[in-house]
Amino acid sequence: MSATTRPPTERVAFRALARADALANRLYGWRANPLYQSGTIVIALLLVILVTGLWLILFYRVGAPWASVERITADRWVGNWMRGMHRYASDAAVLATIVHAFRMYAQGRSWGPRALAWVTGVGLLVLLMLCGWTGYVMVWDTFGQTLAREGARMLDALPVLSEPTSRAFTGERPLPPAFFFLNLFAHIGIPLALGIGLWLHISRVARPALLPPKPLGYGVVGALLAISLAIPITMLPEASPFTIPATVPVDLFFGFWIPFARRMSGGGALLAAAGAVALLAAVPLLTRRRGDRAAPPSTVDEEICVGCEQCAADCPYDAIAMITRAPGGRSELVARVDPARCVSCGICAGSCAPMGVGPPGRTGRDQLAEVRAFIESPERRAGEHVVVACDRGASRWGDAIRGEGAALLPVDCAGNLHTSVVELLVRNGSAGVLVVACPPRDCWNREGPRWLLERMYHDREAELQARVDRSRVRVAYANAAEGADAVAALRDFVADTRPLGAVAADPGEVGAECDVELTGPRE
Template structure:
């Protein structure tokens, strides 16, 4: 089948055949296929409708959904600046952190405003990053060479979350208490420490100042790591939009200033390690894992973490059903390359470099395409006047010859030939090529779907018009954040004569060329525009330019909606898994006695080397530590704990939690650390009063003995 499909004047009895042929032409292109693609495209239509609605009121450069990554970076910079400024008032000490935050609220309006700005810019950053990741997923922009951007993006998302997680730890309020205990539960599953980290958070006195400072230091250092990850995230993107433009930046800063002024950020009550909070508000953008850490053990937490990491990081591989082969990507015919550098300059993904040539041609350099970076968008084809670079499955010279033959036949028959080049993102899915009233939806056009509108070169347009084509219609992706990024932009500039290789107006009449931008959700408008062009009728612009008052009003409304979502999740209620019933918590870190020596048998001595044949065995192994807890005369706990260490020569560690009823109870705790488990070497007995929503913690230390908290 010919790679170009003809659809001249509608012939009713051939309509269905032609429609199937055009669909088949689209399907035979070497497209990347992902799992559940129809469903994903259906979801993507939602984002297209959103863009379409927003662009009725705002220009594309002020559409926040077309620059989510840049907005996230801008918010991150605001958060970093406000965070540094917050150090003027903040004291990084476990004993003074909460008090310093409360002092800001009570005595410094500027400090409170800076704190609020820090909070809301961080939340906005996370909000925008999640939207950015979701949009790229729906656009399937994680396949092929984009795997690096996806995996580093997931890493950046994890670092951003951890930055917020540690930030809330530093406030040392009730939220921080749950952050700390949840982190300890997660870490304690790994054999990293002799003493479980969770023992550091049993009482206020047991919290280590050094650990708190380590968290503070990590919070300060993480932005540097994020900077490296961001560089890796964008290293394969040419002309990446790192930050927002001036107008959008002013709008972001203004929005954050307003919300920080009207809705000051606050802390919850100071952390009390023996208190059992049943409900509090928290920032769900960063603290949602508390829902899991409060309810699951360390093993399950690690299982969820590893499974989630595996699924998201390997998504560019397991999600893809069909990949583009290296031989299907852009290739250079060296004999035709003149070293103009246009292809390397226009490539959105840094896939083309100019290398020194040694073939004797009178040009200093030669284009080289890295197939590992090429995504097959074809923008380089449109940038090459000499047609030296091409996609093997869509060769521009072959296309030109077929167009010439078709035009000659049409002119010979007395017909007016029209060409239509349609970006496959505009044509794919439940979109353009469907039957309607027994006619093709683009009657009278010879249709060719191309990977990107940027594939269409100025020289192809010029030669087609010189050959006798009546008009050329090019349909590209709508304004915003298209899959191939800059193809439509470069084509528009070439047609306007502002970018090389530009259209030669001596060979091409601009009135016979129509470049329009529509996504696949605007099928009716696309068809109307195509028919108007074929009938040589002038139609209005794609989108009406909104009035300034309307644009400002809509921008304010959109800002309120997005800010409302951000704020709602930044201070939303959370009900913990804690019961109001008090608990008795007993914990110790204690070494048992060394195992008793015994006389070796002759057989045991014979197995040893001569210089190691002692009469008695010498062991480093410690005896288990036995714990018994009695409440109101009833034994409620009786268990021995083995020593730690590979040689079983470390301390025995235990933390026991026993629910008790509110009121006074006689509590007796006994510890045995010798081989005779009935010989209680340490005892403690006292009447303890228990209150609802409070735990009583009894710690045993080898040096200081028992202490009740």
């Protein structure tokens, strides 16, 4: 679907995201771009939190919470450092989760079959906040007390507890160790729920990336280590029901809501929090494309399908299963698309050598028909370069590309691109074909550039045929804000292909060859 049919807020968010991505690509390279890896960074941070938390729990005492944490904090080189890592990693996890959610929203990846991932993601954020909440209450300093009292105020608005929870913090009697034990239980139990939520979160994607690339992972942990040592954790005064602190150092990532909540009644604050969570969870409904704006799921032409299983292997969303074909068919297996899981990414169209699968209008055969019309159009000049670019990426810089004398062939996603399209372009007199894909971790369809490279250069099924001169084909990466890079890649490509001279048109048959032996005749 083209970007013009996207809601305005999404378009604005996408423009901001593309610019931020472009800056991060320049500084870190696309492989280590932290914005691309926000989801895996959260998991890496959760691991840091888990390890440091396990160490901290050894020294925590529910009978003397503040005193035990003070002892840990006083140990400058181990305890304080561990607390710092634990705390800063929690803060960074909240930040990375927000970046991740913003990315999914801006890229329109929040609705349809992706709704489960979005809703579970919202649940994970809520659990993370609750986990941080219980963690700060564990310390039982002035900030922990503030959080506990605000939480109790909200709980008391629910008509389910006959005894107000807030009474626990009035000073009528000392807080019992059972309170801290329950809090500790919740602080340990919530991460277990986080694990289940995470499993659900990634349950609809194939080959989920769980950890960031090593250099980025080391960088994140190193940065945490550095700030833990450079900005050590300090103890706040112990919570007292008889003294109200004038100021409390608040962790903004977990306590940003406190100033707002304090201006409301407990019920109002609870309603506001519930409303915010409900609004976030409703994003899939609010952003859902309806009618013609919703790209239809892939379909399989069973007369063409040879049962090679490549589309099922390549599908980034595990939406394609191979089922046994009725006896007498041309192959033992046939592909079947689950429309409830298919996001219409079209990766299967690029992976099917005989062009029998893909979203309606975007199968390999549809692409060939489109490129034939492109070749025969009167604007085409013999021997010109062709840039094939993603709709959501470099094709936005069509004027700049055309200004370099090249023709632009926009495609929905470079991962959809059937290699026969490239072959047809080269064999019909193009001086060269430059495929400008989005950077791999930026692909809206997860694995488009990865499979594209495999098909072009590593003989992955539906591969670019050996008869195609590879020196006239190149893959480059550029996102929607990297027009200059796309143009630079085009200039380099033109310079490199110029010595090759003109190419003679060879309008023979094109098409990828299947590596599957058929068991029967074509139906």
